[in-house]
Amino acid sequence: MSDATRILLDESRIPRNWYNILADLPAPPPPPLHPTTREPVGPDDLAPLFPAELIAQEVSTDRFVPIPDGVLDIYRLWRPTPLIRARKLERALGTPARIYYKYEGGSPSGSHKPNTAVPQAYYNARQGIRRLTTETGAGQWGTALAFACAQYGLACEVWMVRASYDQKPHRRSLMRVYGATVHASPSAVTSVGSKILAEDADSPGSLGIAISEAVEVAAGADDTRYALGSVLNHVLLHQTVIGEEALEQLAAFGETPDLIVGCTGGGSNFAGLAFPFIREKLAGRMNPLIRAVEPAACPSFTRGTYAYDFGDTAGFTPLLKMHTLGHTFIPDPIHAGGLRYHGMSPLLSHMYELGMFEAVAREQRECFEAGVRFARAEGIVPAPEPTHALAEVIAEALRCKESGEEKVILTSLCGHGHFDLSAYDRYLSGELEDFRLPQERIDDALATLPRA
Amino acid sequence: MSDATRILLDESRIPRNWYNILADLPAPPPPPLHPTTREPVGPDDLAPLFPAELIAQEVSTDRFVPIPDGVLDIYRLWRPTPLIRARKLERALGTPARIYYKYEGGSPSGSHKPNTAVPQAYYNARQGIRRLTTETGAGQWGTALAFACAQYGLACEVWMVRASYDQKPHRRSLMRVYGATVHASPSAVTSVGSKILAEDADSPGSLGIAISEAVEVAAGADDTRYALGSVLNHVLLHQTVIGEEALEQLAAFGETPDLIVGCTGGGSNFAGLAFPFIREKLAGRMNPLIRAVEPAACPSFTRGTYAYDFGDTAGFTPLLKMHTLGHTFIPDPIHAGGLRYHGMSPLLSHMYELGMFEAVAREQRECFEAGVRFARAEGIVPAPEPTHALAEVIAEALRCKESGEEKVILTSLCGHGHFDLSAYDRYLSGELEDFRLPQERIDDALATLPRA
Known part of the structure; x- marks a missing residue:
């Protein structure tokens, strides 16, 4: 195991292919x-x-x-992104787990x-x-x-x-x-x-x-x-550069992952990190547990249904077979705007049905608590979306503290929170709320699903 | 000359010493x-x-x-920072000049x-x-x-x-x-x-x-x-990690600088980049021209006087021999808040008197124009402070386009502008102003200098 904190890769190591x-x-x-x-x-x-x-x-x-040269030429502005071991967070938690995060916040727009x-x-x-x-x-x-x-x-x-x-x-x-x-x-x-x-x-x-x-x-x-920023197969495909780089970087750390955690809205960040590792798992080269984390206020995996539904409100899009809360579902105004989508990638939904990964939901306040903890330890203020993954990572690291397990945990810090500081301010001032999502609201929205 | 876009260094290449x-x-x-x-x-x-x-x-x-281990341990979170060739900006300008920028905006707080x-x-x-x-x-x-x-x-x-x-x-x-x-x-x-x-x-x-x-x-x-964030010798000392890394990275690109440009408020960003190169210049190993850029609204080098003055308004600090506009001078509200200081580092002021670098002043609007041009080409939105250096770099690159010179220009992009977007918005809406600084305002403030 390396004593490094960050593994950087030269631009010659940008993946030449997306993984499908x-x-x-x-x-x-x-x-x-x-x-x-x-x-x-x-x-x-x-x-x-x-x-x-x-x-x-x-x-x-x-x-x-294959990734075209005309795309690699732009990827080069910020890729490969660093894989960082969260040594300071590990120390602050007193955990024997080893936590690694792929940091996508250094891109021009600050996310993946x-x-x-x-x-x-x-x-x-x-x-x-x-x-x-x-x-x-x-x-x-x-x-x-x-x-x-x-x-x-x-x-x-x-x-x-x-x-x-x-x-x-x-x-x-x-x-x-x-x-x-x-x-x-x-x-x-x-x-x-x-x-x-x-x-x-x-x-x-x-x-x-x-x-x-x-x-x-x-x-x-x-x-x-x-252009759509998530959900569709080609979007998830493009995001696999995250996982391909992380595979090489984690190997350079001398590590094999035990647990991979990612937040899910439409699913592209999670898929981008996880897919190349799932390939390795299917090939028998590693055996990580893989876990999606969604907001409790918009729980398409954990409380939605697997059915054909529209991708938009007006019903312009094709019908997609996916985990959905119903296309008329309006999530409560949590600050993780990127996770407030009624549906889920059809590809990920299919894989979830096949049992290829698990899913959990997290409340807003515990996510911000994780974000503040992470920022004070590691310096980077996370966007509200990846704080969902961080809350899960921290919970797991604390379980390892109890059990003594030296688990290797990998996550993607898919964006920085410099545009979300008013939400952090509300959290620090005790003004941030969790939302109760009654079953009737989900049922009402699901009642508007298009008939099979 | 390398065909790379970014030179990254492994954390083992963080400088082990600050240069004094x-x-x-x-x-x-x-x-x-x-x-x-x-x-x-x-x-x-x-x-x-x-x-x-x-x-x-x-x-x-x-x-x-020597940099203590307890400091290196934290530097490791984001250092070494990348040195990036601004290939897209060069192409957009049609210049034969080669432009390199050391990017400090990836630090936890987003600046140097x-x-x-x-x-x-x-x-x-x-x-x-x-x-x-x-x-x-x-x-x-x-x-x-x-x-x-x-x-x-x-x-x-x-x-x-x-x-x-x-x-x-x-x-x-x-x-x-x-x-x-x-x-x-x-x-x-x-x-x-x-x-x-x-x-x-x-x-x-x-x-x-x-x-x-x-x-x-x-x-x-x-x-x-x-704790003071600029002006003093020890602050400038600590910032020399910027220039030490840039020296190694520019050599890895196979380049020797012809011109080094940095923005100056209190002077720490400029000094951090320039000092290691000035050492090499004094040793006869290279001969770059070195240029400080200050805002026309707060022109301590170009319109101030070299005299003993207070570092603060109330007169609590020791008297510092520096280029100053007078400690009672209140600059107009330009958006480059980090450059709105009445004085200048005494060390840099002394070196300026010795003729070791030159200084120019730039107006606010041409700086924002440079910032927008840079962002659209390179993806990174610069903070208003380094847009002063960028305005100078772009002007020089356009001079090279006229003359055909393949100048190697190096600058420091000392911070990102994610917290300055309302200023960019005002610029794009045509609402941003330049300020005329009448000589009487400077004279009035200089009249309050402490008597020798």
């Missing part, structure tokens, strides 16, 4: 269905929304997908999101597309896409959930610095937005509504496509 | 004087404010000062400040001190000291200039996350603050006032000392 776990599953996940015909959607159905290369990646079963924003912008630019539309909640995805579009000379238009638009002006400004246009969602620019505003001029919006708006605009213009 | 340029100067700088006796201040005069080790470092003429905050907290803790006080303007220094104090279990009390306290709640929250207590300055906690509040209850404060408050509290308690 579809090649290694015992059965493929159920396909997306057309909302009216209920037939599996084909490339033609998706062509108004995505460029051909991404549609091909969405259904590819090639084990490895550019790992997929960059290839998405690249393939669109190569196909001659001039503009990308997208939605953003807390702003991490919108910022990443704005950055990526600036790199390839694409226009970028972002629908930002109104509540965040008002509360997080700095994320909005960051998108503008990168040259993007930002709309508060619901907006009068789209017909779906106008309809919602007509009913409720003060609507705080939701991720589902913002998706509907971005999709509407992309579908209506030949030179415009839509 | 006092060992290599033809003459020592004039000493600080006691404000009443006008005699050079001795260690006893400084003992109420600083621990013995830092006082010794302040006057040491040893060429190399922890390089000195950590050793300052370390030496205080070793001497049994329990609490540190300091001032902060924009908040970068206060955040860094709060982080460092958390590492060594010290209490930390920060006086934050009221204008920033109100405008930058996120920096304030970040200090609280690290466990520090933050006061708006002027505060009712000190007698100097109370006096100012009695005259003007709405005083926006200034860095000079905040220093006076922090010094008053430190001087009045046995277990408390004061």
Whole structure:
């Protein structure tokens, strides 16, 4: 075991391929269905929304997908990211466990999101597309896409959930610095937005509504496509650079993981870290337990149902077989905006059904407590999303303290919290709340699931 | 010349010594004087404010000062920092110049400040001190000291200039996350603050006032000392890790610098980058031109005078021989809060008089223009302070485009701008202003200089 604190890799060690776990599953996940015909959607159905290369990646079963030079050229600005042993946190907890975190917060936009924003912008630019539309909640995805579009000379238009638009002006400004246009969602620019505003001029919006708006605009213009920051197969594929690098770095530490922990919203951060390790596990080269952590206020794995549902509120998207709380479910306003999504990646949902990993839910306050503990020990203030993984890591490390186990725990610190400090301030002032989620709210939303 | 974009160094390459340029100067700088006796201040005069080790470092003429293991142990969390070639910016400018930037924004607090905050907290803790006080303007220094104090279990009390306290709640929250207590300055906690509040209850404060408050509290308690984030010799000493690493990294790129550019407020970032290169220049191993860039709204080098003056507004500090605009000078509210200081490091002032580097001033709007250009090309949004250096680098690169010179330009990107996005927003909206600084304002402030 190495006595290092950080393992850095030279840019020559950026992975040359994304890893496609579809090649290694015992059965493929159920396909997306057309909302009216209920037939599996084909490339033609998706062509108004995505460029051909991404549609091909969405259904590819090639084990490895080469990363184009034009993407590596941008990855080089911040990749490989460091793998850091949390020695100070271990000491503060007095645990015999060894905790490693892959830090993605050093990217231009401060999270793991550019790992997929960059290839998405690249393939669109190569196909001659001039503009990308997208939605953003807390702003991490919108910022990443704005950055990526600036790199390839694409226009970028972002629908930002109104509540965040008002509360997080700095994320909005960051998108503008990168040259993007930002709309508060619901907006009068789209017909779906106008309809919602007509009913409720003060609507705080939701991720589902913002998706509907971005999709509407992309579908209506030949030179415009839509980009999604999580959920879809190709997004998870792009994020596997995280796990591929971590594999090499953990080996350089001389370690094999016993437990891998990641937070899940749409699932791309968790999948990016876990998939390459699951490959190694399937090949019998290691045997880590793998655990997803979701917010108790939006528990699609632990309290949702596995069914076909829409990805957005208005029902524009294909039907996706996934763990869902119902597309009309509006999560309570926890600060981990990136985890406030009613559904879950269909690929991860399928793997969860196959028993390939487990899932737990964590309350908001224990997550912020973990975030403050981590910041005081390790210096980095985590975004609210990865504090869910950290709360689980800390709980596990304290269990190891009881049992004396020298477990090797690996997690992904997928973003820094510099844009979330008002939430930390509320936590420190004792003003932050946990939310009780009564079963009726889930049942009511599930009652609106499209009929099979 | 390497085709790399980033040169990373393993943690084993963290410098083992700080470089003390006092060992290599033809003459020592004039000493600080006691404000009443006008005699050079001795260690006893400084003992109420600083621990013995830092006082010794302040006057040491040893060429190399070993970095203690207890400091290296914390540096390891983020050092060595990367040296990055700005290939995308070069391409966007169409320049034959090659631009390299040392990126310090990946530190826990997001700037170069922890390089000195950590050793300052370390030496205080070793001497049994329990609490540190300091001032902060924009908040970068206060955040860094709060982080460092958390590492060594010290209490930390920060006086934050009221204008920033109100405008930058996120920096304030970040200090609280690290466990520090933050006061708006002027505060009712000190007698100097109370006096100012009695005259003007709405005083926006200034860095000079905040220093006076922090010094008053430190001087009045046995277990408390004061920490300064720039200006003093030991602070500049600690920052030389930047330049030592950059020397090794630039050599790894296969390059020798033609021009080194850094922004100057109190001078620690500039000195940290430049001093090791000046050593190499004095030894005849290279011959770079070295240029400091200051804001036109606070031009201590280019429009100040070289004289003994107070470091703070109230006149608590020793008299320092430096380039100063007068200790009563209040700079216009530019967003580069870290550069809004009436004086300049006495060591740098002395070296400037010796002709060891040159200085220029830049207006606020051209700096933000450079910041936006840099962000769109390189992905990183710079803090307003280093945009001053970037404006100069871009101007030089465009001169190289005219002349065809393949100049090698090195600068330090000393912090990210994630806490400064409202200023970027104002720039993008055309609301940001340049300030005219009439000579009378400087003359009026200089008229209050203490008599020789």
